[in-house]
Amino acid sequence: MNRMPWHPALGCALPIVQAPMAGVQDYRLAAAVCQAGGLGSLPAATHTAESLRQELLRLHHALGADGNTPTQQPYNLNFFAHTSPTPDAIRNARWHALLQPYYAQWGLVQDTGPASAGRHPFDAAMADVVQAFRPAVVSFHFGLPAPDLLERVRRSGARIWSSATTVAEARWLADHGADAIIAQGLEAGGHRGMFLSTDLHTQLGTMALLPQVLDAVPIPVIAAGGIGDARAVQAVLSMGACAAQVGTAYLLCPEATTSPLHRTALQQGDTPTALTNLFTGRPARGLVNRLMRELGPLREDIPPFPLCTTALAPLRQAAEPQGCSDFTPLWAGQNTHACQTMAAGLLTRQLGEATKTDGAL
Amino acid sequence: MNRMPWHPALGCALPIVQAPMAGVQDYRLAAAVCQAGGLGSLPAATHTAESLRQELLRLHHALGADGNTPTQQPYNLNFFAHTSPTPDAIRNARWHALLQPYYAQWGLVQDTGPASAGRHPFDAAMADVVQAFRPAVVSFHFGLPAPDLLERVRRSGARIWSSATTVAEARWLADHGADAIIAQGLEAGGHRGMFLSTDLHTQLGTMALLPQVLDAVPIPVIAAGGIGDARAVQAVLSMGACAAQVGTAYLLCPEATTSPLHRTALQQGDTPTALTNLFTGRPARGLVNRLMRELGPLREDIPPFPLCTTALAPLRQAAEPQGCSDFTPLWAGQNTHACQTMAAGLLTRQLGEATKTDGAL
Numbered sequence: 001m002n003r004m005p006w007h008p009a010l011g012c013a014l015p016i017v018q019a020p021m022a023g024v025q026d027y028r029l030a031a032a033v034c035q036a037g038g039l040g041s042l043p044a045a046t047h048t049a050e051s052l053r054q055e056l057l058r059l060h061h062a063l064g065a066d067g068n069t070p071t072q073q074p075y076n077l078n079f080f081a082h083t084s085p086t087p088d089a090i091r092n093a094r095w096h097a098l099l100q101p102y103y104a105q106w107g108l109v110q111d112t113g114p115a116s117a118g119r120h121p122f123d124a125a126m127a128d129v130v131q132a133f134r135p136a137v138v139s140f141h142f143g144l145p146a147p148d149l150l151e152r153v154r155r156s157g158a159r160i161w162s163s164a165t166t167v168a169e170a171r172w173l174a175d176h177g178a179d180a181i182i183a184q185g186l187e188a189g190g191h192r193g194m195f196l197s198t199d200l201h202t203q204l205g206t207m208a209l210l211p212q213v214l215d216a217v218p219i220p221v222i223a224a225g226g227i228g229d230a231r232a233v234q235a236v237l238s239m240g241a242c243a244a245q246v247g248t249a250y251l252l253c254p255e256a257t258t259s260p261l262h263r264t265a266l267q268q269g270d271t272p273t274a275l276t277n278l279f280t281g282r283p284a285r286g287l288v289n290r291l292m293r294e295l296g297p298l299r300e301d302i303p304p305f306p307l308c309t310t311a312l313a314p315l316r317q318a319a320e321p322q323g324c325s326d327f328t329p330l331w332a333g334q335n336t337h338a339c340q341t342m343a344a345g346l347l348t349r350q351l352g353e354a355t356k357t358d359g360a361l
Numbered sequence: 362m363n364r365m366p367w368h369p370a371l372g373c374a375l376p377i378v379q380a381p382m383a384g385v386q387d388y389r390l391a392a393a394v395c396q397a398g399g400l401g402s403l404p405a406a407t408h409t410a411e412s413l414r415q416e417l418l419r420l421h422h423a424l425g426a427d428g429n430t431p432t433q434q435p436y437n438l439n440f441f442a443h444t445s446p447t448p449d450a451i452r453n454a455r456w457h458a459l460l461q462p463y464y465a466q467w468g469l470v471q472d473t474g475p476a477s478a479g480r481h482p483f484d485a486a487m488a489d490v491v492q493a494f495r496p497a498v499v500s501f502h503f504g505l506p507a508p509d510l511l512e513r514v515r516r517s518g519a520r521i522w523s524s525a526t527t528v529a530e531a532r533w534l535a536d537h538g539a540d541a542i543i544a545q546g547l548e549a550g551g552h553r554g555m556f557l558s559t560d561l562h563t564q565l566g567t568m569a570l571l572p573q574v575l576d577a578v579p580i581p582v583i584a585a586g587g588i589g590d591a592r593a594v595q596a597v598l599s600m601g602a603c604a605a606q607v608g609t610a611y612l613l614c615p616e617a618t619t620s621p622l623h624r625t626a627l628q629q630g631d632t633p634t635a636l637t638n639l640f641t642g643r644p645a646r647g648l649v650n651r652l653m654r655e656l657g658p659l660r661e662d663i664p665p666f667p668l669c670t671t672a673l674a675p676l677r678q679a680a681e682p683q684g685c686s687d688f689t690p691l692w693a694g695q696n697t698h699a700c701q702t703m704a705a706g707l708l709t710r711q712l713g714e715a716t717k718t719d720g721a722l
Contacts (some may be wrong), residue, residue: 168631173597186547187566201633201649205566207587207596208695214592215698227567230648231575235568235596270529272562288562334569337528337576 006180006220006242010074010136010159013037014352015237016125017182017222020078020139021190022119024331029086029255030343031062034073034343037352039243041076045121046118049125056133074136076161081140083193085281085304087114092311094301099311102327104290108319115303115310119280121145135159140220141284143169143195144176151324155225163193163224165209166202167216174217182245183213185225187247189333191284192275192339200275200283202297206236212350214240228338230353238333246351248333253344261325265289266332272335279312279329281305287336290326345359367581367603368540371435371497372521374398375713376598378543378583380608380707381439381500382551383407383480385623385692388420390616391703395424396433398713399708400439400498400604408478412707417494434495437522440483442501443526444518446642446665448475448480453672455662459670463688467679468474474673480641482506488513500521500543503643504534504556511538524554526570527578529561535578543606544574546586550609550694552645553636561644561659567597580717589699591714597715601649607712614705622686626650627693627700634697640673640690642666648697651687656685 007015018033020041030040042059044052056077065071093292096112103110120126124146130138138153139161145153153160154177163182164170170181184193185206192203195338204212206225214221216276223236224245251258251266258266265287274298275283282305283298291312304307315327340347375401377391383406391401403420405413417438426432430716431558457473481487483506486687491499499514500522514521515538523542525531531542545554545565547638548703553564565573567586575582584597584613594605612619612627619627636644637658643666644659652673663669671678676688701708 185566189405199633201635202696204547205568205587207546207567207593208548208698209588211590211592212696212698227568228569229572230567231572231600235600239592239598241594250374272560274562334565335573337569337573 007039010039011072012039012074014348015355016352017041017076017243018348019188019190019224019245020076021247021250021256021331022088023095024258025256027059027062029250029253029257030075031059033250034063034075034291036263036348037346038203039074039076041078043078044126045078045080045120045141049129050069052129053132054125056129059205060133064291070278076137077130077133077158078139078141079126079145080119080142081145081162082121082142082305084121085205087306087307088303091301091303092307095303095308095311098295099300099315100313106315108314108318110143111314113326115127115307118309119306122149124149130158130160131156133160137140139163139182141191141193143178144173144178147177148335150177161222164213165194166197166204169194169196169214170213170217171223171308172196174219175246180220180222180242181213181217182222182224183210183241185209185223185339187226187334188224189273189285190331191280191282194283200329210236210239211240226333226335228333228335230351233351233355244351248335249338249340249347249351250344252339252341253334253347254343259320259328261320261323261328262330266336269336271336273332277302277308279308281308281319282331284331287330287332289328289330319344362519368400371400373435375709376711376716377594377709378402378604379611379709380549380551380585380606380651381437382608382611382617382692383476383620384690385612386617388416388423390611390614390618391436392420392423393614393616393705394611397709399675399709400435401436402439402500404439405487406439406441406481406502407712409481410490410518413487413490414493419488421494437492437498437500437502438494438496438519439502440506441480441489441503442506442523443482443503445482445514446668448668449664452662452664453668456664456669459656460676463676467676469675469679471672476668479670480667483510485510491519492517496714500524502552502554504581505537505539508538517713524582525574526553526555527558527565528573530555530557531574531578531582535558535580537581539580539596540580541583541603542574542578543583543585544571546570546584547589549585549694550634550646550706551692552641554641555644571597571600571602587694587696589694589696591712591716593711594716605712608702609696610699610708610712611682611705612693613700613702616705616709620681620689622684623691624691626686627697630697634693634695638663639670640669642669645690645692646694648691648693650689650691664670672681
């Protein structure tokens, strides 16, 4: 089994991957992590191909490259690999009915037209971007794109990573061209990467998932979920992971674009998280808020991913400026205790403490 | 903070605690673990004081003591510290109605009389047993008993441990006389030890819970939940736990009393687990079976712990001899992958591999 450290081979000093977090970060967090020796990640799912190009230019510039010359600095570009949804008029109507009391409360009138996507699966235009910018790592959530698209990523020279939430998914990814697996434990914030089953009972905590995935696949495994400090990083490395992916701990960094509302909620400290599909249609972990409490965090009668977001947008637009996060996804993992109000570079170095290598394979 | 290893002080060679598992073990599993250098545990909650005395005599005998002379071998005697339930006629009737189709299917007639408890909280008679047998450790689930009872345990010379599923519970236990905390991650099988909240969203995976508990209390912390092999033991020790508590991995050992049905279900390998309160009234993790699928694993309209068990007993009695586990609690943690069909002593030594100390403090 190839369990050699990936980070010296990639050119990273530290076995720390900053988790891609759409909505709460841009190139600045990724750049700060890269500059500190970790692998910064840029989430692409909410970008169009054109806006992603602009963002990558900013990232490359921050990493010392000129124009769109490939930077020597490794980073991870993350895409969603879901299938575009088929709108469902009945579920959409049901969703509008569920939200109507909130619209009424905020004096808003619903636009009951079709929902728009907002989150885009990896496609040919994005493959063009990958080929132009040549990131060291391209990671996927929700499986992998179609073989021809994946082949274009491979030919760009990128290593291909994807998230597994079960042993079956890890095996599937290893069999379908992934170079490494991100074992996403149930503690993780944001969207579950699950793609072979929709049964949440299949989802395991990091302590149970990681050894099973390590035993199941012959490729490197990055551990994710609940990892928030150097102790936990050391623990997953000692279990056999080649790196730790850390998300929640970065949410309070000044380089993150986490909203003030979201920051305040994270700092309250004792709000639990839950898996919810209300905000997008797919289960994701966030701090429990009013929408989750009142509608129940998981529902089967809502529009498919990512079409839930459209009808929530006007509520967010009305409520957030009033300091109200009732309709806002407050993505967070279970270890909000690990959030640090410190520079992302310093946090990266602290996470990587006691794991430094001399760069030799 | 007192983070010195507890196991040399107790007289154990290995920092491995065998989790007490009512219903699937007796003194034999505990004795085998003790003899291998771990801390074996005997679950007392389903015993009367008199049957517990008999069981402890067998344990002491297996550990080389004569009669009821205190053995020199440390072991852990585990009690539940719940409040005895107040029967609720409405919930009981609702429960009978929910189960009626299954009774009809099996040609059984329900006894709709009051439910009996079956699981007993720690009381004065049990304190007498503790004082007579003087176990090295007395552990509690669901909090701690009343102060006068706890004082009797303390005066017996036992160290007092209890399970925490949240930081708040860990702090409460440290403030109320616990000598060590078992941090029970969400991966763990059997009953959640939760006692300050009934909100399952407060429950954290081991990777998130353990560092938070370690930071919150100044007493030793034993990690539990998903820990099934030497890698995971090493990982939690490296995070700062003084020991690892392991349950599920022991379920297939010949010394366990795990039923053939339960063993078969564990060996099928791909059955997920879920938290369910159907079998007792309190949330516990077990393999998903028909009752959980059809009624939903978690319900609010069922009798309080542990009164659910009474009405299920006739169904189990009818179904189990037919090889049917539809009504049987198949307790298991998320890491069923770690179950080993091997002698418990050998498993204990394997779990403790690479963690051996020379016994010095």
